[in-house]
Amino acid sequence: MNKDIIAKKEAAVDEAAEILKNAKSVIIVDYLGLTVAEVTEMRAELRQSEASMQVIKNSILKRAAEKAGFDGLEDKFLGPTAIVYSNEDPVAPAKIADKYANEVEAMEIxxxxIEGKVSELADIQxxxxxxxxxxxxxxxVSxxxxxxxxVAYAVKAVADSKDEPAA
Known part of the structure; x- marks a missing residue:
């Protein structure tokens, strides 16, 4: 194999490993069957929540998960795979991915x-x-x-009762 190709693949693995390490949550989805409009709408909603969606080759994701030290994800990287992730909010990717998985039959989580721990579908839901x-x-706050x-209501009630004339 050409050294340039190997270097590009290593860089892709490093980049994917960084995404996995830095993300508060990563949701692995099967996106096959989504229309371009649905994917565009989902990406726009993710951007508003400071989250992202990327389609990355399974072989690169497997190596990246291994490099990042996350065991147990290898069996998830089969078929058409995209990752939905956020470095800020661990809940946003799960909410949006679950919403689209419920609305669009073609999408599956x-x-x-989540927070560096491998999670199953039930945890994500x-x-x-x-x-x-x-x-x-x-x-x-409430x-x-x-x-x-x-306490304020009690003080007010006591004050109101003292203001009333005695019968």
């Missing part, structure tokens, strides 16, 4: 990796059902405000 990061933060709000 094979498995993936559970992650997809979680509220977004902003939703979780607003829930947390829970933290509840005791203060309850």
């Amino acid at each position: 094979k498995g993936g990796m 559970a992650l997809a059902k979680l509220p977004s990061r902003d939703g979780l933060l607003s829930m947390l 829970v933290l405000q509840a005791p203060v709000r309850n």
Whole structure:
């Protein structure tokens, strides 16, 4: 084999390994049968969530997973494969991939990796059902405000009861 070709393949493996190492989550999907419009729409939605989708050859993904130290993904790299990933939000790729897998019959989630741990379809679907990061933060703020709000209501009730004339 030509040295230039080998060098290009090694560079592709290194690049894919970096993606796997740096990603908060990687969802492996079978995209065969998606129309160009569906893929374009999905990529646009991923970009809005600071996530990406790439089609990479299975042989390169297998070597990249091995190089990055992720065992257990090899059996997922069969047939037409794309990876959906994000370096920022671990939930966004799972949500979007699950949404399209439910809406478009042609797309199937094979498995993936969440926070550096190899995950199966059930784990990814559970992650997809979680509220977004902003939703979780607003829930947390609401829970933290509840005791203060309850104390304020109690103080107001006491103040109101003292203002009422005695009967």
